[in-house]
Amino acid sequence: CEIVAVTGSDGKTTTTTLISKFYEAAGRKVHLGGNIGAALLPMLPEVRPEDVAVVELSSFQLISMHQSPKIAVVTNVTPNHLDHHKDMQEYIDAKRNILLYQNPPCRAVLGYENEISRSMQKDCKGEQVWFTRLHDTDKGAFLRESDDTLCYAENGVVTPILPRAEVKLRGLHNVENLLAAIAAVWGRVPVEAMRQVGISHLSDRRISTLSDGERQKTMIAKALAQSTPILFLDEPTAFLDYPSKAEMLQLLRSLAHDLGKTIFLSTHDIEMALQLSDHLKLMQSGRFETDFR
Numbered sequence: 364c365e366i367v368a369v370t371g372s373d374g375k376t377t378t379t380t381l382i383s384k385f386y387e388a389a390g391r392k393v394h395l396g397g398n399i400g401a402a403l404l405p406m407l408p409e410v411r412p413e414d415v416a417v418v419e420l421s422s423f424q425l426i427s428m429h430q431s432p433k434i435a436v437v438t439n440v441t442p443n444h445l446d447h448h449k450d451m452q453e454y455i456d457a458k459r460n461i462l463l464y465q466n467p468p469c470r471a472v473l474g475y476e477n478e479i480s481r482s483m484q485k486d487c488k489g490e491q492v493w494f495t496r497l498h499d500t501d502k503g504a505f506l507r508e509s510d511d512t513l514c515y516a517e518n519g520v521v522t523p524i525l526p527r528a529e530v531k532l533r534g535l536h537n538v539e540n541l542l543a544a545i546a547a548v549w550g551r552v553p554v555e556a557m558r559q560v561g562i563s564h565l566s567d568r569r570i571s572t573l574s575d576g577e578r579q580k581t582m583i584a585k586a587l588a589q590s591t592p593i594l595f596l597d598e599p600t601a602f603l604d605y606p607s608k609a610e611m612l613q614l615l616r617s618l619a620h621d622l623g624k625t626i627f628l629s630t631h632d633i634e635m636a637l638q639l640s641d642h643l644k645l646m647q648s649g650r651f652e653t654d655f656r
Contacts, residue, residue: 364414367547368397370425370461371438371474374540377532378438379419381544386415389552390585393417397424422448426457431464436547438540439477455479462486472546474539475500492549494542496535504542504549513542515549524554579603579611583618596628600635608632612639 369379376399383393394410396403397418410416418432422443440458448454462471467489474480475495484491493503500516504524507514511527524545530538545554579599586594599615600608612632616639619626630636636643644651 364394364410364412364416365434366416366418366432367434367436368418368420368432368461369436369438369543369547370420370422370458371436371480372441372443374438374536374543375419375436377537377540378436378543378547379417381541382436382547383417385544385548385552386417388584391415397421420461422454422457425460426453428460429464431461431466431469433465433468434470434472434547435461435465436472436543437461437474437480437483438543439474440479441477459483459486462488465489470547472503472543474543475503476539492546494539494546496539496542504546506538506542513538513545515545515554517549522554580614583615592623593625594627596626598630599628600630600632608635612636616640 392414469489471487
């Protein structure tokens with residue numbers, strides 16, 4: 364399966380967790396391990412080729428490694444664990460192993476603000492992108508100063524992702540962690556699911572704690588993340604109050620028109636369906652009775 368690995372002196376645990384959450388939101392089976400999560404070796408018989416392994420790696424794990432992941436993230440490198448390394452250079456070289464054995468096609472995500480992680484650009488074997496909170500970049504994730512929005516730049520196109528005001532993790536360091544995670548999964552996890560449905564504020568909550576409306580939005584986000592042209596939804600307005608039903612159907616209409624999706628849904632809310640659907644069929648006793656356009 365594809366392996367995504369994160370190392371750094373600071374921020375690696377949060378970044379690793381965010382990456383795993385992004386993949387899970389896209390409907391992927393994630394195996395989280397390394398310094399966090401469960402031990403991965405016992406899970407090997409269960410791992411499928413289409414799964415994703417997201418691992419946090421320390422300098423102690425990297426120092427003897429001679430294989431690098433498909434996607435490697437280096438958040439930053441500052442003096443740390445020097446009582447266990449003979450000098451700072453050994454510590455840096457251990458971190459570099461996450462990059463040195465990559466084989467294209469691969470991706471390396473480097474923190475731009477940190478001088479040491481920035482210097483590792485020379486070690487990259489394939490695609491290399493930045494994450495930065497203090498600078499604009501034309502290749503990676505950054506916090507745009509003009510409107511305080513997290514963005515991603517690629518091939519001359521800047522895609523706004525999320526206003527910083529909507530980031531629920533506290534602290535500017537977590538903005539950097541979020542940018543690093545975005546850069547790692549870009550192109551693999553569509554941003555439209557969270558951006559269009561507006562559930563970024565739910566990312567750190569369990570499904571069991573969500574309201575009916577929030578849960579419905581989450582399920583739609585997971586469906587959108589599959590990037591399929593057609594969606595089939597069974598009673599997406601069930602158990603919602605009247606305003607939430609109207610909001611949900613309006614959301615689905617906007618998604619269909621703005622993203623070019625074809626959405627088939629079943630509903631008992633005939634009056635709302637008549638107002639918001641582009642095409643409507645009425646069914647009675649298992650047979651289509653009326654066709655509205």
